[in-house]
Amino acid sequence: MEFKSKNLKDSKPWPWTKCFHPIKGKVAAAKVAKKWSLDHSSLIIGQKFSHGAHSNIYEGKYNDEHVAIKIVTIPNDEEKGSLASLLEAQFMKEVTFLPLLHHQNVVKFIAACKDNNGYCVLTEYASGGSLRSYLNKLKSKPMPLKKILGFSLDIARGMEYIHSQGIVHRDLKPDNVLVGEDYRLKIADFGIACDASKKCDSWSGTYRWMAPEMIKKKQYGRKVDVYSFGLMLWEMVTGILPYKGMTPVQVAFAVSDKNSRPEIPSNCPNVIGNLIQQCWDMKPEKRPEFWQIVQVLEKFDQSLYGIDGRVLNLVQNHCSRDHYHHNKKVVFLHWIQKV
Known part of the structure; x- marks a missing residue:
């Protein structure tokens, strides 16, 4: 495939050829993807706005719907055969898992x-970019507590749904969470997701957010996503990249061999700090499920802002530990410790 960007105002459809032309020995893969075959005559590709290690992402329109178009080109070099196989496997996981998911906090498959x-995947367009780009714009400044709770609830609700569908994401991080309209977060990129009912591959993900059991190549399950969520929540609280200044290999060693975790700041709300520690516990069985995380965050949000969203008078400074002793509604901390 050769792709060039074009102006969205141009009504001429983008020429798309050989879609789902089966590669020898890969007919089964083509049949799965063919269910979601796009109508190339209805596709207009606009400007590139992002890219990955092996992909470019364009803004576009498909049947008059604003979409994001991820295009992956297969390397021709025979020495890169393993890379080509990896890219195909990631594509197949995307078109296997993502079409099954229908939730406001999961990016919509088109x-x-x-x-x-090469391969192409169309999803809904998220105008706010990734959570990573959002955090970078803050320049290491922490978010307001209200925003932290809103964002973390979006992620937790999306992950609760994904886990309920028997899927483990395995690469949950700010780069793979998108910011949609009204700052609604949507979980994306299911290229290395796996079926929870089957044995997942021994290794996948990104070291900085990877659970210790994955690093050690031990048997693992959906709690690896909970660990990653804990690191994301910590980053939203502090505004700092986890293990900043360390290489991926150094992070892996510190996490798995030294049981090292980022330091929770003293001005962090008790409930949030304890939840983070629960999520990144070395033992997966001690980490909460996402439905429990949602309950904790919802109760904390209501205790601070009320059901109608108004700030309660008792809240003076969300980073002060003392005011929590006066807030009798925050009595569910002991519940977290029982998980």
Whole structure:
């Protein structure tokens, strides 16, 4: 495939050829993807706005719907055969898992295309970019508590739904969470997700957010996503990249061999700090489930702002430990410790 960007105002459809042309020995993969075959005559590709290690992401329109278009080109070099196989496996997981998920906090799948030279996946367009880009714009400044609770609840609700569908994401991090309209977060990128009912591959993900059992290549399950969520919540609270200044290998060693975790700041709310520690516990069985995390965050949000969203008078400074002793509604901390 050769792709060039074009102006969205141009009504001429983008020429798309050989979609789902089966590669020898890969007919089964093509059949799965063909269910979601896109109509190339209805696709307009606009400007590139992001990229990954092996992909470019464009803004576009499909049947008059604003979409994000991820295009992956397969390397031709025979020495890169393993990379080509990896990219195909990631594409197949995207078109296997993402179309099954329908939730306001999960990016919506639109269509997909596959041919001899590459892959394409269309999803809804998130105008706010990734959570990573949002955090970078803050320049290491922490978010307001209200925003932290809103964002963390969006992620937790999305992950609660994903786990309920028997899927483990395995690469939950700010880069793979998108910011949609009204700052609604949506979980994306299911290229290395796995079926929870089957044995997942021994290794996948990103070291900085990877659970220790994955680093050690031990058997693991959905609690690896809870660990990653704990690191994301810590980053939203502090505004700092976890293990900043350390290489991925140094992070892996510190987490798995030294049981090292980032320091929770003294001005962090007790409930949030304890929840973070629960999420990144070394033992997966001690980490809460996402439905429990949602309950904790919802109760904390209501205790601070009330059911109608108004700030309660008892809240003077969300980073002060003392005011929590006066807030009798925050009595569910002991419940977290029982998880």
